[in-house]
Amino acid sequence: xxxxxxxxxxxxxxxxxxxxxxxxxxxxxxxxxxxxxxxxxxxxxxxxxxxxxxxxxxxxxxxxxxxxxxxxxxxxxxxxxxxxxxxxxxxxxxxxxxxxxxxxxxxxxxxxxxxxxxxxxxxxxxxxxxxxxxxxxxxxxxxxxxxxxxxxxxxxxxxxxxxxxxxxxxxxxxxxxxxxxxxxxxxxxxxxxxxxxxxxxxxxxxxxxxxxxxxxxxxxxxxxxxxxxxxxxxxxxxxxxxxxxxxxxxxxxxxxxxxxxxxxxxxxxxxxxxxxxxxxxxxxxxxxxxxx
Amino acid sequence: xxxxxxxxxxxxxxxxxxxxxxxxxxxxxxxxxxxxxxxxxxxxxxxxxxxxxxxxxxxxxxxxxxxxxxxxxxxxxxxxxxxxxxxxxxxxxxxxxxxxxxxxxxxxxxxxxxxxxxxxxxxxxxxxxxxxxxxxxxxxxxxxxxxxxxxxxxxxxxxxxxxxxxxxxxxxxxxxxxxxxxxxxxxxxxxxxxxxxxxxxxxxxxxxxxxxxxxxxxxxxxxxxxxxxxxxxxxxxxxxxxxxxxxxxxxxxxxxxxxxxxxxxxxxxxxxxxxxxxxxxxxxxxxxxxxxxxxxxxxxxxxxxxxxxxxxxxxxxxxxxxxxxxxxxxxxxxxxxxxxxxxxxxxxxxxxxxxxxxxxxxxxxxxxxxxxxxxxxxxxxxxxxxxxxxxxxxxxxxxxxxxxxxxxxx
Numbered sequence: 026x027x028x029x030x031x032x033x034x035x036x037x038x039x040x041x042x043x044x045x046x047x048x049x050x051x052x053x054x055x056x057x058x059x060x061x062x063x064x065x066x067x068x069x070x071x072x073x074x075x076x077x078x079x080x081x082x083x084x085x086x087x088x089x090x091x092x093x094x095x096x097x098x099x100x101x102x103x104x105x106x107x108x109x110x111x112x113x114x115x116x117x118x119x120x121x122x123x124x125x126x127x128x129x130x131x132x133x134x135x136x137x138x139x140x141x142x143x144x145x146x147x148x149x150x151x152x153x154x155x156x157x158x159x160x161x162x163x164x165x166x167x168x169x170x171x172x173x174x175x176x177x178x179x180x181x182x183x184x185x186x187x188x189x190x191x192x193x194x195x196x197x198x199x200x201x202x203x204x205x206x207x208x209x210x211x212x213x214x215x216x217x218x219x220x221x222x223x224x225x226x227x228x229x230x231x232x233x234x235x236x237x238x239x240x241x242x243x244x245x246x247x248x249x250x251x252x253x254x255x256x257x258x259x260x261x262x263x264x265x266x267x268x269x270x271x272x273x274x275x276x277x278x279x280x281x282x283x284x285x286x287x288x289x290x291x292x293x294x295x296x297x298x299x300x301x302x303x304x305x306x307x308x309x310x311x312x313x314x315x316x317x
Numbered sequence: 318x319x320x321x322x323x324x325x326x327x328x329x330x331x332x333x334x335x336x337x338x339x340x341x342x343x344x345x346x347x348x349x350x351x352x353x354x355x356x357x358x359x360x361x362x363x364x365x366x367x368x369x370x371x372x373x374x375x376x377x378x379x380x381x382x383x384x385x386x387x388x389x390x391x392x393x394x395x396x397x398x399x400x401x402x403x404x405x406x407x408x409x410x411x412x413x414x415x416x417x418x419x420x421x422x423x424x425x426x427x428x429x430x431x432x433x434x435x436x437x438x439x440x441x442x443x444x445x446x447x448x449x450x451x452x453x454x455x456x457x458x459x460x461x462x463x464x465x466x467x468x469x470x471x472x473x474x475x476x477x478x479x480x481x482x483x484x485x486x487x488x489x490x491x492x493x494x495x496x497x498x499x500x501x502x503x504x505x506x507x508x509x510x511x512x513x514x515x516x517x518x519x520x521x522x523x524x525x526x527x528x529x530x531x532x533x534x535x536x537x538x539x540x541x542x543x544x545x546x547x548x549x550x551x552x553x554x555x556x557x558x559x560x561x562x563x564x565x566x567x568x569x570x571x572x573x574x575x576x577x578x579x580x581x582x583x584x585x586x587x588x589x590x591x592x593x594x595x596x597x598x599x600x601x602x603x604x605x606x607x608x609x610x611x612x613x614x615x616x617x618x619x620x621x622x623x624x625x626x627x628x629x630x631x632x633x634x635x636x637x638x639x640x641x642x643x644x645x646x647x648x649x650x651x652x653x654x655x656x657x658x659x660x661x662x663x664x665x666x667x668x669x670x671x672x673x674x675x676x677x678x679x680x681x682x683x684x685x686x687x688x689x690x691x692x693x694x695x696x697x698x699x700x701x702x703x704x705x706x707x708x709x710x711x712x713x714x715x716x717x718x719x720x721x722x723x724x725x726x727x
Binding site: 247 | 531536565
């Protein structure tokens with residue numbers, strides 16, 4: 026029983042990592058209606074920018090907003106330079122673009138900061154949280170920030186004009202244009218925000234997994250899985266999906282003898298497929314009905 | 318037709334024999350195979366400059382810099398080295414393509430230090446069929462020491478099984494009644510070391526192991542495995558991990574307040590790129606083993622070998638990160654290669670390259686720990702088979718005990 030509780034707790038803290046990433050995935054999906062394969066590398070790159078600022082002696086609480094602003098601007102710049110020209114190209118061209126971006130960011134980070142792992146500081150410390158050695162204060166802080174982000178996003182998409190305009194631009198670009206929404210800039214804004222959320226995710230994840238150019242490789246797969254499980258249209262679903270995947274994966278690894286460890290990820294993915302067969306919109310997502 | 322070709326062969330071989338006999342003395346001075354001339358020796362190399370293992374690409378860059386140094390200082394026996402290094406992206410089929418290119422189009426004398434167990438496995442048959450040396454491969458798998466079946470392939474670093482045996486020996490004397498939890502990377506590297514450890518523990522030791530837990534490199538964190546290992550009540554934890562996961566395991570074990578006898582494999586024992594990021598306070602008393610000097614270890618600050626190493630980096634590749642264990646690895650392997658080429662003298666045939674590589678006797682390198690010696694023979698293709706145990710104290714590794722040999726069968 027103790028092992029069970031411990032694994033659930035460990036799963037929740039790993040789940041927080043997935044949840045953070047899943048939020049960024051949902052954000053970009055809301056804006057462009059695609060999954061961005063370079064999302065993880067963008068987050069990694071932002072984290073390296075934060076690392077560099079810290080190396081230059083800028084205090085943590087200055088670095089944090091600075092990194093967010095740089096990442097936000099960077100996201101918009103990437104959209105303007107790379108994806109706006111591809112605006113009307115088929116989906117496959119976009120996918121190729123994402124993969125190219127992935128490779129470029131990964132290699133440039135490796136070339137600039139080399140491939141060894143770097144320690145990244147945490148603002149929360151690493152002491153046991155509330156006496157539990159299984160969740161550190163950093164991981165608790167991470168869960169907290171994930172929920173704050175979640176609430177902010179919820180408010181943004183539900184109650185602000187820009188948020189509503191963004192949703193409209195992603196869901197029905199033609200109609201959005203007709204009511205006077207600047208769809209092109211809404212997409213750019215979505216990229217900027219996704220990049221900013223990615224930066225927060227990266228900064229929170231790096232103290233746990235250590236900063237290096239391939240830091241997000243595994244995380245992104247789980248981030249996608251969480252987002253899909255929770256529903257790509259729902260930030261809340263993405264966060265819940267993250268925690269569910271984290272916990273489920275640990276329990277599979279612990280309690281299914283023999284194959285559990287090696288098939289941890291496949292089993293988690295099989296669960297996701299099962300959910301999607303039963304509920305195509307994800308656990309918390311809305312199903313869109315397309316009119317013909 | 319049959320008899321005709323037979324006669325022709327006979328005629329040709331007679332001519333060859335006559336030529337060899339008459340010209341024998343004159344060319345005994347200088348003998349060349351493809352890839353070597355009076356002025357140049359062409360060396361091929363394959364590295365993962367891109368792809369998932371690109372962190373190791375720096376090894377190729379260091380080797381290139383080292384050969385630049387050799388050339389700047391006049392070359393080897395008057396010949397300049399031409400180092401041709403290709404990228405295989407850590408992909409075996411690409412490695413085969415690059416090996417073919419090196420052998421058939423660039424016409425190198427031999428291929429030196431190609432990296433990775435999968436890539437070397439993929440090119441081994443080809444290299445041996447072509448009788449082109451595949452020298453000092455950059456992988457710790459045990460299978461490279463097989464002169465009978467693969468006389469053209471040779472390893473360099475201590476193999477993972479030897480390392481596992483050394484830890485087993487240590488555990489048997491230190492904690493004969495301990496309970497061991499092992500976390501290992503689920504690939505050739507992890508399984509090889511695990512096998513060495515289990516072989517070393519023997520029948521009695523098998524009962525000491527309470528958990529063999531594997532992880533995949535694609536996992537973002539290995540926290541869950543550590544939690545599971547602690548729950549077994551083990552008092553010995555063996556972490557068979559690559560640097561990132563090594564650092565994670567050190568940090569997590571400390572975080573959850575577990576205090577086992579912690580054994581960390583050599584791959585993850587770098588001070589600069591593992592112990593420091595993981596936090597020195599978390600790494601106290603960890604046991605590991607090494608054969609090379611760690612340039613980031615303060616105890617070598619005044620060591621002549623490390624001073625030479627730093628001077629070399631400064632002059633030939635100042636952008637290299639000396640805290641990266643791969644940098645020292647590239648330096649040591651390139652130095653070994655230069656020694657073998659020097660010993661080969663003017664007899665630069667592929668056959669003689671293998672002969673010289675298999676004729677290392679108590680060779681010491683300035684980048685290796687004192688007492689670690691390279692030894693090879695016609696039946697022993699494993700140059701380094703010794704390691705010394707060490708314990709992490711403060712901010713450095715303290716070596717202890719004798720230099721140990723984990724020779725298989727020994």
